Amino acid sequence: MTLLKSTLVQIGAVGTMLAEIVRWVYRATTRKKVRLGRPAIMSQIVRIGVRSVLIVSLVSGCVGFILVLQMTPPLDDFGRKDLVANIVGVAVLRELGPLIAAIVLTGFAGAAIAAEIGTMVVGEEIEALEAQALNPVRFLVVPRVIAATISMGCLAVLSNFVAIGAGLMVGLMQFDIPAETFFDNLLQQAKAADFLTGWAKSFVFGAIIGLIACTNGIRVTGGAEGVGKATTDTVVQSVVAIVIADLIFTYLFVVWGLT
DSSP: OHHHHHHHHHHHHHHHHHHHHHHHHHHHHHOTTOOOOHHHHHHHHHHHTGGGHHHHHHHHHHHHHHHHHHHHHHHHHTTOGGGHHHHHHHHIIIIIHHHHHHHHHIIIIIHHHHHHHHHHHHTTHHHHHHHTTOOHIIIIIHHHHHHHHHHHHHHHHHHHHHHHHHHHHHHHHHSOOOHHHHHHHHHHHOOHHHHHHHHHHHHHHHHHHHHHHHHHHHTOOSTHHHHHHHHHHHHHHHHHHHHHHHHHHHHHHHHTTOO
């Protein structure tokens, strides 16, 4: 019962934060005097997205290697090891590329956002902003959520390319699958809808990471211990929310016939 109550409270807090973000974005697009701060958004994109490139590439490349190493021997038993490109292409573009990037971004940037905002709360910096009539959601939360959403879309594309490239490399070097054959099978199997459905999901994953991280950070209580709890909760809640969102999107795409 306590778990259910805390879950509902968290969902309500995230929903309230989302409504507040939408309100500020709407005001910024309809009123010239209201600005979200482009420099702040760009600096957060660099902090969240650009600095995640290396770790996302490393993890995605390893997953591409693993997929080909695991799938090629069973296919080779049927004399069709070249079809591994079909499997890797669809699996990465639809699911694994965006999902890997989202989980890595959760641990790399989501936890950092929660800790940063939580530390501001403990240090009474949020109260200082409010005392100067500066809305913390507008100046702290909105740039981070927008940056996380944009960064996630870019990282998902990077993850796709790296994973497929790694699969091509191990297929060529380990199993003697010609690059031309690999690409021909990949292009025959993978369609634009496969890429677009995965890419669309990635933006939602980024928004989820930013929302949960900022919500947990701004609700920190209890000093340094509260900051640590917010960081841990952000990682756990974000991963669970991303997997559930992925399940919902996959079901809807299958029902609509997009996959």
